Amino acid sequence: MPHPGTILVIGATGTTGSRLVRRLVDTGHPVRAAARRPRPAVGAESASFDWNDPDTHRPALDGTAAVYLIPPPGTLDPVPVMLPFLDLARRAGVRRAVLLSSSQVESGGPGAGGVHRVLPELFPEWAVLRPSWFMQNLTGQHQHAEAIRRDGLLVTATGGGRVAFVDADDIAAVAAHALTDPVPHNTDRVLTGPRPLSYAEAAAVLSEATGRPVRHRPVTVAEMTARYAPFMPEEFAAMLAGLDGAIAEGAEDRVTEEVERVTGRPPRSFEEHVRAAVAAGERTATAAS
Ligand SMILES: NC(=O)c1ccc[n+]([C@@H]2O[C@H](COP(=O)([O-])OP(=O)(O)OC[C@H]3O[C@@H](n4cnc5c(N)ncnc54)[C@H](OP(=O)(O)O)[C@@H]3O)[C@@H](O)[C@H]2O)c1
Known part of the structure:
Protein backbone atom coordinates (compact mmCIF):
# COMPACT_ATOMS: atom_id res chain seq x y z
CA MET A 1 0.00 0.00 0.00
CA PRO A 2 1.56 3.28 -1.05
CA HIS A 3 -0.08 5.25 1.78
CA PRO A 4 -0.31 3.27 4.99
CA GLY A 5 -3.74 3.23 6.55
CA THR A 6 -6.95 1.31 6.58
CA ILE A 7 -8.84 0.42 3.41
CA LEU A 8 -12.55 1.08 3.88
CA VAL A 9 -14.70 -1.33 1.85
CA ILE A 10 -18.28 -0.08 1.46
CA GLY A 11 -20.76 -2.81 0.51
CA ALA A 12 -18.47 -5.27 2.28
CA THR A 13 -21.15 -7.96 2.57
CA GLY A 14 -22.13 -7.73 -1.10
CA THR A 15 -21.06 -9.66 -4.17
CA THR A 16 -17.87 -7.75 -4.96
CA GLY A 17 -17.20 -6.27 -1.50
CA SER A 18 -17.12 -9.61 0.33
CA ARG A 19 -14.63 -11.00 -2.20
CA LEU A 20 -12.55 -7.85 -2.02
CA VAL A 21 -12.38 -7.97 1.80
CA ARG A 22 -11.10 -11.57 1.64
CA ARG A 23 -8.43 -10.66 -0.91
CA LEU A 24 -7.21 -7.64 1.02
CA VAL A 25 -7.06 -9.57 4.30
CA ASP A 26 -5.24 -12.45 2.59
CA THR A 27 -2.61 -10.03 1.29
CA GLY A 28 -2.10 -8.47 4.72
CA HIS A 29 -3.87 -5.13 4.29
CA PRO A 30 -5.74 -3.48 7.16
CA VAL A 31 -9.43 -3.53 6.18
CA ARG A 32 -12.59 -1.96 7.57
CA ALA A 33 -15.59 -3.88 6.22
CA ALA A 34 -18.63 -1.59 6.15
CA ALA A 35 -22.34 -2.19 5.57
CA ARG A 36 -25.63 -1.32 7.26
CA ARG A 37 -25.61 -4.78 8.80
CA PRO A 38 -21.89 -5.61 8.87
CA ARG A 39 -20.93 -9.23 9.34
CA PRO A 40 -17.72 -10.18 11.10
CA ALA A 41 -15.01 -11.04 8.56
CA VAL A 42 -11.90 -12.84 9.78
CA GLY A 43 -8.94 -10.46 9.85
CA ALA A 44 -11.03 -7.34 9.15
CA GLU A 45 -12.52 -4.69 11.38
CA SER A 46 -16.24 -4.20 10.75
CA ALA A 47 -18.18 -0.93 10.77
CA SER A 48 -21.79 0.13 10.48
CA PHE A 49 -22.20 2.37 7.48
CA ASP A 50 -25.35 3.66 5.85
CA TRP A 51 -25.25 6.06 2.89
CA ASN A 52 -28.47 7.57 4.25
CA ASP A 53 -27.17 8.07 7.80
CA PRO A 54 -24.39 10.71 7.86
CA ASP A 55 -23.69 9.91 11.53
CA THR A 56 -22.08 6.65 10.34
CA HIS A 57 -19.74 8.37 7.86
CA ARG A 58 -17.08 10.01 10.00
CA PRO A 59 -16.39 6.97 12.23
CA ALA A 60 -15.99 4.78 9.12
CA LEU A 61 -13.30 7.16 7.82
CA ASP A 62 -11.13 7.20 10.94
CA GLY A 63 -7.55 6.35 9.87
CA THR A 64 -8.68 5.49 6.34
CA ALA A 65 -6.25 5.89 3.42
CA ALA A 66 -8.29 4.34 0.62
CA VAL A 67 -11.94 3.55 -0.01
CA TYR A 68 -13.91 1.15 -2.22
CA LEU A 69 -17.21 2.72 -3.18
CA ILE A 70 -20.47 1.01 -4.05
CA PRO A 71 -23.20 3.56 -4.78
CA PRO A 72 -26.37 3.43 -2.65
CA PRO A 73 -28.46 0.67 -4.25
CA GLY A 74 -31.66 1.48 -6.11
CA THR A 75 -30.82 5.19 -6.55
CA LEU A 76 -30.95 6.72 -10.01
CA ASP A 77 -28.75 9.68 -9.05
CA PRO A 78 -26.33 8.81 -6.23
CA VAL A 79 -24.42 12.13 -6.47
CA PRO A 80 -26.40 14.05 -3.78
CA VAL A 81 -25.86 11.22 -1.29
CA MET A 82 -22.26 10.34 -2.19
CA LEU A 83 -20.71 13.76 -2.72
CA PRO A 84 -20.86 14.99 0.92
CA PHE A 85 -19.28 11.71 2.01
CA LEU A 86 -16.53 11.96 -0.62
CA ASP A 87 -15.81 15.50 0.43
CA LEU A 88 -15.58 14.38 4.06
CA ALA A 89 -13.30 11.51 3.02
CA ARG A 90 -10.97 13.85 1.15
CA ARG A 91 -10.79 16.22 4.12
CA ALA A 92 -10.18 13.24 6.44
CA GLY A 93 -7.06 12.36 4.43
CA VAL A 94 -8.30 9.64 2.09
CA ARG A 95 -6.04 9.76 -0.98
CA ARG A 96 -7.34 6.92 -3.07
CA ALA A 97 -10.92 6.08 -4.12
CA VAL A 98 -12.06 3.18 -6.28
CA LEU A 99 -15.63 3.35 -7.57
CA LEU A 100 -17.71 0.43 -8.83
CA SER A 101 -19.75 1.71 -11.76
CA SER A 102 -20.85 -0.31 -14.77
CA SER A 103 -19.87 -0.96 -18.36
CA GLN A 104 -22.75 0.94 -19.92
CA VAL A 105 -22.15 4.12 -17.87
CA GLU A 106 -19.56 6.64 -19.06
CA SER A 107 -18.07 9.43 -16.96
CA GLY A 108 -20.81 12.04 -16.55
CA GLY A 109 -23.48 9.51 -17.51
CA PRO A 110 -26.48 8.50 -15.43
CA GLY A 111 -26.20 6.68 -12.09
CA ALA A 112 -22.61 6.30 -10.94
CA GLY A 113 -21.48 8.34 -13.98
CA GLY A 114 -21.92 11.59 -12.03
CA VAL A 115 -19.62 10.30 -9.26
CA HIS A 116 -17.16 9.00 -11.87
CA ARG A 117 -16.92 12.51 -13.31
CA VAL A 118 -15.95 14.18 -10.01
CA LEU A 119 -13.70 11.43 -8.59
CA PRO A 120 -10.48 12.64 -10.31
CA GLU A 121 -11.16 16.18 -9.04
CA LEU A 122 -11.54 14.99 -5.45
CA PHE A 123 -8.80 12.39 -5.08
CA PRO A 124 -5.22 12.41 -6.39
CA GLU A 125 -5.46 8.63 -6.79
CA TRP A 126 -8.56 7.00 -8.20
CA ALA A 127 -10.00 4.28 -10.40
CA VAL A 128 -13.43 3.50 -11.79
CA LEU A 129 -14.35 -0.12 -12.48
CA ARG A 130 -17.00 -0.58 -15.13
CA PRO A 131 -17.86 -4.28 -15.17
CA SER A 132 -20.21 -5.94 -17.59
CA ASP A 167 -16.91 -13.15 -12.54
CA ALA A 168 -17.19 -10.98 -9.39
CA ASP A 169 -13.96 -12.62 -8.22
CA ASP A 170 -12.19 -11.04 -11.19
CA ILE A 171 -13.78 -7.66 -10.40
CA ALA A 172 -12.58 -7.99 -6.78
CA ALA A 173 -9.10 -8.90 -8.00
CA VAL A 174 -8.95 -5.76 -10.15
CA ALA A 175 -10.36 -3.69 -7.27
CA ALA A 176 -7.67 -5.02 -4.91
CA HIS A 177 -4.98 -3.93 -7.37
CA ALA A 178 -6.61 -0.54 -7.88
CA LEU A 179 -6.65 0.01 -4.12
CA THR A 180 -3.14 -1.20 -3.33
CA ASP A 181 -0.84 -0.96 -6.38
CA PRO A 182 2.03 1.44 -5.66
CA VAL A 183 1.24 3.39 -8.83
CA PRO A 184 -2.36 4.63 -8.84
CA HIS A 185 -4.42 3.54 -11.85
CA ASN A 186 -6.10 6.94 -12.36
CA THR A 187 -8.30 5.58 -15.12
CA ASP A 188 -11.57 3.77 -15.75
CA ARG A 189 -11.69 0.19 -16.98
CA VAL A 190 -14.44 -1.79 -18.67
CA LEU A 191 -14.18 -5.31 -17.21
CA ARG A 254 -17.49 -7.04 -26.69
CA VAL A 255 -14.55 -8.23 -24.64
CA THR A 256 -11.75 -6.21 -23.08
CA GLU A 257 -8.28 -7.24 -21.90
CA GLU A 258 -8.48 -5.27 -18.64
CA VAL A 259 -8.75 -8.15 -16.15
CA GLU A 260 -5.62 -9.78 -17.54
CA ARG A 261 -3.82 -6.45 -17.93
CA VAL A 262 -4.31 -5.65 -14.22
CA THR A 263 -4.13 -9.10 -12.60
CA GLY A 264 -1.74 -10.86 -14.99
CA ARG A 265 -4.15 -13.74 -15.60
CA PRO A 266 -7.10 -14.20 -17.95
CA PRO A 267 -10.65 -13.72 -16.66
N1 LIG B 1 -24.94 -7.24 -10.90
C1 LIG B 1 -24.41 -6.82 -12.04
O1 LIG B 1 -24.45 -7.52 -13.06
C2 LIG B 1 -23.71 -5.49 -12.10
C3 LIG B 1 -23.06 -5.13 -13.29
C4 LIG B 1 -22.37 -3.92 -13.33
C5 LIG B 1 -22.37 -3.09 -12.21
N2 LIG B 1 -23.04 -3.46 -11.08
C6 LIG B 1 -23.04 -2.55 -9.93
O2 LIG B 1 -22.63 -3.22 -8.77
C7 LIG B 1 -23.14 -2.49 -7.64
C8 LIG B 1 -23.52 -3.49 -6.57
O3 LIG B 1 -22.33 -4.09 -6.12
P1 LIG B 1 -22.32 -5.54 -5.49
O4 LIG B 1 -23.07 -6.46 -6.42
O5 LIG B 1 -20.95 -5.86 -5.11
O6 LIG B 1 -23.19 -5.32 -4.17
P2 LIG B 1 -24.49 -6.11 -3.71
O7 LIG B 1 -24.22 -7.58 -3.74
O8 LIG B 1 -25.67 -5.54 -4.44
O9 LIG B 1 -24.56 -5.69 -2.18
C9 LIG B 1 -24.82 -4.37 -1.77
C10 LIG B 1 -23.93 -4.04 -0.59
O10 LIG B 1 -24.18 -2.69 -0.18
C11 LIG B 1 -24.67 -2.67 1.16
N3 LIG B 1 -25.71 -1.65 1.24
C12 LIG B 1 -26.98 -1.72 0.81
N4 LIG B 1 -27.63 -0.57 1.06
C13 LIG B 1 -26.72 0.25 1.67
C14 LIG B 1 -26.78 1.58 2.19
N5 LIG B 1 -27.91 2.32 2.16
N6 LIG B 1 -25.67 2.10 2.74
C15 LIG B 1 -24.52 1.38 2.80
N7 LIG B 1 -24.40 0.13 2.33
C16 LIG B 1 -25.50 -0.43 1.77
C17 LIG B 1 -25.19 -4.08 1.42
O11 LIG B 1 -25.14 -4.44 2.80
P3 LIG B 1 -26.31 -3.97 3.83
O12 LIG B 1 -27.60 -4.30 3.16
O13 LIG B 1 -26.03 -4.71 5.10
O14 LIG B 1 -26.08 -2.51 4.00
C18 LIG B 1 -24.19 -4.91 0.63
O15 LIG B 1 -22.99 -5.07 1.36
C19 LIG B 1 -24.31 -1.66 -8.15
O16 LIG B 1 -23.97 -0.30 -8.06
C20 LIG B 1 -24.45 -2.07 -9.61
O17 LIG B 1 -24.81 -1.00 -10.45
C21 LIG B 1 -23.70 -4.64 -10.99
Missing part, protein backbone atom coordinates in the same frame (compact mmCIF):
# COMPACT_ATOMS: atom_id res chain seq x y z
CA TRP A 133 -22.95 -8.11 -16.10
CA PHE A 134 -21.88 -10.38 -13.25
CA MET A 135 -21.81 -14.17 -13.73
CA GLN A 136 -23.12 -14.34 -10.15
CA ASN A 137 -26.45 -12.88 -11.38
CA LEU A 138 -27.11 -16.36 -12.78
CA THR A 139 -25.66 -18.43 -9.93
CA GLY A 140 -25.80 -16.35 -6.70
CA GLN A 141 -28.56 -14.52 -4.80
CA HIS A 142 -29.87 -12.44 -7.72
CA GLN A 143 -33.47 -12.58 -8.92
CA HIS A 144 -32.32 -14.33 -12.14
CA ALA A 145 -30.46 -17.03 -10.21
CA GLU A 146 -33.48 -17.65 -7.98
CA ALA A 147 -35.79 -18.03 -11.01
CA ILE A 148 -33.30 -20.42 -12.60
CA ARG A 149 -33.21 -22.59 -9.45
CA ARG A 150 -36.98 -22.38 -8.90
CA ASP A 151 -38.39 -22.59 -12.43
CA GLY A 152 -35.46 -23.47 -14.70
CA LEU A 153 -36.27 -20.19 -16.43
CA LEU A 154 -34.20 -17.14 -17.32
CA VAL A 155 -36.43 -14.25 -18.31
CA THR A 156 -34.83 -11.18 -19.92
CA ALA A 157 -35.46 -8.50 -22.52
CA THR A 158 -32.03 -9.09 -24.03
CA GLY A 159 -33.36 -11.03 -27.05
CA GLY A 160 -30.42 -12.66 -28.83
CA GLY A 161 -27.97 -9.99 -27.62
CA ARG A 162 -24.70 -11.22 -26.16
CA VAL A 163 -22.96 -10.29 -22.89
CA ALA A 164 -19.35 -10.98 -21.89
CA PHE A 165 -20.38 -11.90 -18.32
CA VAL A 166 -17.62 -11.27 -15.78
CA THR A 192 -15.51 -8.32 -19.08
CA GLY A 193 -15.19 -12.06 -19.12
CA PRO A 194 -13.41 -13.82 -21.98
CA ARG A 195 -16.36 -14.50 -24.32
CA PRO A 196 -19.75 -12.92 -25.01
CA LEU A 197 -22.73 -15.28 -24.62
CA SER A 198 -26.40 -14.78 -25.32
CA TYR A 199 -28.70 -15.57 -22.41
CA ALA A 200 -29.89 -18.64 -24.32
CA GLU A 201 -26.26 -19.81 -24.56
CA ALA A 202 -25.75 -19.08 -20.84
CA ALA A 203 -28.89 -21.12 -20.10
CA ALA A 204 -27.43 -24.02 -22.11
CA VAL A 205 -24.20 -23.88 -20.06
CA LEU A 206 -26.26 -23.93 -16.85
CA SER A 207 -28.34 -26.90 -18.12
CA GLU A 208 -25.23 -28.85 -18.99
CA ALA A 209 -23.45 -28.18 -15.68
CA THR A 210 -26.43 -28.69 -13.36
CA GLY A 211 -28.12 -31.54 -15.26
CA ARG A 212 -31.41 -29.61 -14.95
CA PRO A 213 -32.97 -27.92 -17.97
CA VAL A 214 -32.68 -24.13 -17.96
CA ARG A 215 -34.41 -22.12 -20.67
CA HIS A 216 -34.21 -18.47 -21.73
CA ARG A 217 -37.56 -16.76 -22.24
CA PRO A 218 -37.23 -13.45 -24.10
CA VAL A 219 -39.77 -10.77 -23.15
CA THR A 220 -40.23 -7.11 -24.09
CA VAL A 221 -38.63 -4.24 -22.16
CA ALA A 222 -42.11 -3.27 -20.85
CA GLU A 223 -42.71 -6.84 -19.58
CA MET A 224 -39.28 -6.85 -17.96
CA THR A 225 -40.00 -3.54 -16.22
CA ALA A 226 -43.17 -5.07 -14.78
CA ARG A 227 -41.21 -8.11 -13.55
CA TYR A 228 -38.65 -5.93 -11.71
CA ALA A 229 -41.20 -3.41 -10.37
CA PRO A 230 -42.28 -5.33 -7.23
CA PHE A 231 -38.66 -5.38 -6.02
CA MET A 232 -37.57 -1.77 -6.60
CA PRO A 233 -38.77 1.75 -7.41
CA GLU A 234 -40.64 1.87 -10.74
CA GLU A 235 -38.18 4.22 -12.47
CA PHE A 236 -35.24 2.04 -11.41
CA ALA A 237 -37.06 -1.04 -12.76
CA ALA A 238 -37.55 0.78 -16.08
CA MET A 239 -33.86 1.74 -16.17
CA LEU A 240 -32.72 -1.85 -15.53
CA ALA A 241 -35.10 -3.26 -18.15
CA GLY A 242 -33.82 -0.60 -20.55
CA LEU A 243 -30.30 -1.96 -20.06
CA ASP A 244 -31.62 -5.33 -21.26
CA GLY A 245 -32.93 -3.52 -24.34
CA ALA A 246 -29.44 -2.10 -24.92
CA ILE A 247 -27.98 -5.61 -24.69
CA ALA A 248 -30.48 -6.74 -27.34
CA GLU A 249 -29.02 -4.05 -29.56
CA GLY A 250 -25.44 -5.24 -29.00
CA ALA A 251 -24.21 -2.84 -26.28
CA GLU A 252 -22.44 -5.61 -24.32
CA ASP A 253 -21.21 -7.71 -27.23
CA ARG A 268 -12.63 -16.81 -15.70
CA SER A 269 -15.00 -18.20 -18.33
CA PHE A 270 -18.70 -18.67 -17.62
CA GLU A 271 -18.28 -22.43 -18.00
CA GLU A 272 -15.53 -22.49 -15.32
CA HIS A 273 -17.57 -20.22 -13.07
CA VAL A 274 -20.69 -22.41 -13.30
CA ARG A 275 -18.72 -25.62 -12.70
CA ALA A 276 -17.17 -24.05 -9.57
CA ALA A 277 -20.57 -22.80 -8.36
CA VAL A 278 -22.12 -26.26 -8.83
CA ALA A 279 -19.21 -27.91 -6.97
CA ALA A 280 -19.50 -25.36 -4.12
CA GLY A 281 -23.27 -26.01 -3.92
CA GLU A 282 -22.64 -29.76 -3.71
CA ARG A 283 -20.05 -29.25 -0.96
CA THR A 284 -22.55 -27.11 1.03
CA ALA A 285 -25.33 -29.70 0.56
CA THR A 286 -23.01 -32.53 1.65
CA ALA A 287 -21.86 -30.59 4.72
CA ALA A 288 -25.49 -29.87 5.68
CA SER A 289 -26.66 -33.49 5.29
